[in-house]
Amino acid sequence: MNKKLYIHVGPPKTGTSVIQFWLSTHASWLRSQGVYYPQHELDSNSVSSGHRALFLERLSQTTRTQFNHAKFQQLLTEFNETGCNNLLLSSEFFFYQIPEFLKYREQYNIQFIAYVRADFELIESLYNQSVKRNGQVLPLPHRSQLPKSYLDELIDSISIYSECTFNLRAYGDSTVFRTDIITDLLTCLDLEPPTGYTPQSEKINSSYSFECLEFKRWVNKFDLGDLDRRIDQCLQGFKSNSQAYSLLPANTYQCYKEQSLEKIMALQALAPIENYENLINYVKAKNRASYIHQELYPDHLTKVGKYLLEADKALLSELVTHIGSKELSDLDVQYLELLRQLLGTDTLPEQKRLWLSKLMRKMRE
Structure with a gap:
């Protein structure tokens, strides 16, 4: 063999x-x-x-x-x-x-x-x-x-x-x-990298920034069909300062961390893990990133909307049309009109637009 x-x-x-x-x-x-x-x-x-x-x-x-x-x-x-x-x-x-x-x-x-x-x-x-x-x-x-x-x-x-x-x-x-x-x-495989090898510096399939995470979580409600893959591929290119964040409160994070160590130790007892000590030290020293409460904030929606407008205006237009054909809550309507404003296709009367503007300012505070 x-x-x-x-x-x-x-x-x-x-x-x-x-x-x-x-x-x-x-x-x-x-x-x-x-x-x-x-x-x-x-x-x-x-x-x-x-x-x-x-x-x-x-x-x-x-x-x-x-x-x-x-x-x-x-x-x-x-x-x-x-x-x-x-x-x-x-x-x-x-x-x-x-x-x-x-x-x-x-x-x-x-x-x-x-x-x-x-x-x-x-x-x-x-x-x-x-x-x-x-x-x-x-x-x-x-x-x-x-x-x-x-x-x-x-x-x-x-x-x-x-x-x-x-x-x-x-x-x-x-x-x-x-x-x-x-x-x-x-x-x-008992191999060494080829001559001239340099480690991969750019991440592939990295996690969404917080803005993209909450934007995608919102639009997921609308049965995106073929739009889903296109939106995901487009959002992969979004760069943000909010790449490092945590969705876990401090007490939950610490609890999960301790339980994670227990699982790794249990696995090591069954089969050796290469660089096990390094992994244990890494887990013990790991600190939680800044916690952000999950919600699609208007400023974040605007940032992602502007990015989509520049990266693929046709995709944003299709998304807005698709969402507009679905059953919407009051908050969905507000988010949708904000995207329509970015596209220059907002349909709200002036009085309602002023009301929406006040609401968005209130949400930012």
Whole structure:
């Protein structure tokens, strides 16, 4: 059993987009090193679902996927014909397909690569992602106990399957990695970066700024359809001073932080986490960013509206028309008229426009 299958499973919000972008753009170099990394698509923001589409099929009327073994066998045949000894696959959707991959462990040496991120960070990042891509309209709940997470799933999986099949890596800032995440991943393959390599400086699929988060959470109410993807891609380019913020009050944040440490320690007891001590020190030293109460403030709506007006006026116009066709609350009407004013298409009579102006000033105070 000389051939190896390296399955990078994420999980979400652990640098997967950066990893997939680099691997995809260096597939030829990887192949020269004996690693076959099949090509996959990247969108206009360099974001990808990795290799999901190669052999996972979405079940109808659901977000769940199903492992297509016939397609996977075709991929293995393709891999065997390359002459490479290592197949590297990457997708966050593989996280829940571990049992399916393990059906091939008699033929291949299979190793799952998973990054371990503290839940108290992950919960805010995943919430941001749910607003970006999954139509979330509710604010982030503040609970006394952390909800079940990917760390719990990892603990369950490692408890069931041999720990030898899992390569766990600590995820955090530069104090956690001895180098950077690409160099760290290549270490799993016994590789060093190519000559001239420089770490990726620009973030890919980063979280929304607070303005964009609340804007997108508002428009998610209106069943955006095809507009959803276009709005998300456009908002990815929005730059703001409010990139670093927290939606968790101080007591909730501290509670989550302590529970996160307990989960990481429980995982370490089952299987070693590379850079474990660095991760523990990072979590203990981490301070909460400035707290912002979730609400779409008029100034923020104006900033995002002006950005959309400049970046894609046609998209903003389509969005305004789409929202105007829906059932609206009084606050929705106020927000919509503000966007119409930016477009120069406001339809309010003068008396109501003055009333709206006073209301907006009051909300700013």
